[in-house]
Amino acid sequence: MKYTNLKFLTKRRIEAGLFLLILFLFFGFLGTRMGTNNLLNTIMATAYDLLIKTVLYIMGITVLSGALGRLLIEFGVVRLLEYILAPLMKPLFNLPGVAALGGLMTFFSDNPAIIGLAKDKNFRQYFKPYQLVSLTNFGTAFGMGLVVITFMAGLGHFGAAMVGLAGAVFGGMVSTRLMQRSIKNSPILRQEVAEEKGDEQNLSFKSEGNAFLRFLNAILDGGKTGVDLGLAIIPGVLIISTIVMLLTFGPADPKVGYQGLAYEGVRLLPYLAGKVSWFFEWLFGFEHPELVAFPITSLGAVGAALGLIKQFMVSGFINGNAIAVFTAMGMCWSGYLSTHTAMLDSMGYRPLISKALLSHTIGGLCAGVFAHWLYVFVSLFTTL
Template identity: 55%
Template sequence: MKKESAKKKITAPTGILCLLVVVCIFGYLGYVMGLPNMLNTIMKTAHDLLLNTVFYLMSICVITGALGKIFMEFGVVNLLERLLRPLMKPVFNLPGVTSLGAVMTFLSDNPAIISLAHDKRFASYFKKFQFISLTNFGTAFGMGLLVMVFMVGQGFYASPVIGLLGACCGCVCSTRLMQRFVLKSYPQYATENAVDAEDLEEEEKEVQVNSQKTVFIRVLDALLDGGRSGVEVGIAIIPGVLIISTFVMIFTFGANADGVYDGSAYQGVELLPWLANKIDFIFEWLFGFQDPHLVAFPITALGAVGAALSLVPNFVSHGWVDGNAIAVFTAIGMCWSGFLSTHTAMLDSLGYRDLTPKAIIAHTCGGIVAAICAHWMYFLYTLFISLN
């Protein structure tokens, strides 16, 4: 009886608090947008994310999963491990095979690293604390090629390259910080392998069986097995993308062009940009932004870098951006690349959901470091150009 009464005392206040938070959030949204518009916007945004974002990410997972399996099957991963170990170990405290994840996420998007991580032979190179930090490492290069090509298309050439270097600095910060967080909470992960010996033995036996097949069959099996694992990852990320992204969008964007709420997808209350504008002097000091509107880019990049990129042409037409802003946009856009939308789902698919808050904190710091480094590297670049 005493235990039951104690539980009631504990759960009652938390239940009331939870109810108050939910009522405050949706009450605020409903008051600003109107209740029918709020509900329509939430449902339409989630539906559009499912069709145009989740399935897009799933297709990336399928392709990269198949490509990663091919690299595993024919020894490319072992080659990368030997060649890049001297670089990856001291800089990122990760094995050399991790560079494959950087390339694949740079060419596609964040979840590509998870397609690789689900391969036991790839995961066998890692200790658990390193394996968990893959979410931070891979995310820092997500959609990198798309971001750089887009910025070049806006007429900037040196700035995107400087932004890439800034993203690398942010990646080091995020990955190392995440490893530190993991080891502080779970010291035993420093020595535990990411893959059990029994699972690895089964994988090796399967490899030996496959090695006796013809090259054509090996390629076909690798493509289909890797693609199948990509489908599983794509399904696993659905809840995180729909739930997190929808609320990030609704707190970032505003009404339609006429300033009216009509229940369309991707409308919102612009709370995050409003809060950011209150401290825009900090962004000017850290990132060199000359206009407070530019704060919208990093805020939006938290949820979706594609949506953040769509802001740039408007910034350019208004004359708000310069080379420094493009370098910072590239760095922070690439490093964050909508990680609030994918980090939860990625860690959940790896089986370490409880470490999601630590991963988010570490990657938030990494993105800020990336932007600051890009700002100062661009400053040094312009100083060098002026001296010559």
């Protein structure tokens, strides 16, 4: 027992030492380039500016989109869309028609919405085991979709956002099918077929009261959900976006040097991306290496990635193609690194996490490539 405890303590001490070393090297690198005072001032100024100018703006969108989404659910629009989209589920995603409801729920809210449905007995009886597990990839491909599209449309790029939506659908199709193929014969899954089918009517949403009361309750409940979602993205935007911006942008005025202003940084990511700029330009049509910061940030949180766009606009990096690719990859990835683990763990399939992450990484890249080339094709015939 003493030997085990000593081994554990030694491991934790080594881990702590390595963490301190990495932390020192990271901030030491930034501090030597920017100056310690300038670095601290930039971190605080960037976080404050993101909170006031970006987070509150996104929260406004989440509140409004949450109210709209709840209204669409309350008055049966989501079920109508499910009925219309159901025939596409099998040929596109190899999923039963009721899976359309899961995609719509995550589109109007966030990734974890698919888990509530996946745990519903009536809902899951439509799926084979490997299809049920692949819902994590399918649902994530549309997470926060309404928020992302509304944000992009608010910047004056509705057409490009629609191209991005098509890219997200394609990426979700690739991710879902890759996941299904990789786990179909997995011994972890219980290969059993349900003897009785679920009653689709049990999946409907109950409504009480007259139309006006339902309308009022829907917009208030949906708005509250939007507030919760807006609050949930604050840590990601302030922490992840601040770090990414420190590694993306340079001094506000190169002639003067670092001044401790918001959004200053050391341009490490553009430097690295610039070494293979031809690759990103061919894949995604990125004309500026700084733009790779968006998909990188989307891996952890799409809300944080949205926080980068306004600064990109100020720098003159944004065009319709970038918006299309951002929408596709932002929706498809939508922070899957931070949600896939919890989602599969809650479903009892933790050993399959690595397969889900690999499949979705490929799916997100395909979403961006598809959106870029679709935008190029559509631009031949119309102006987006």
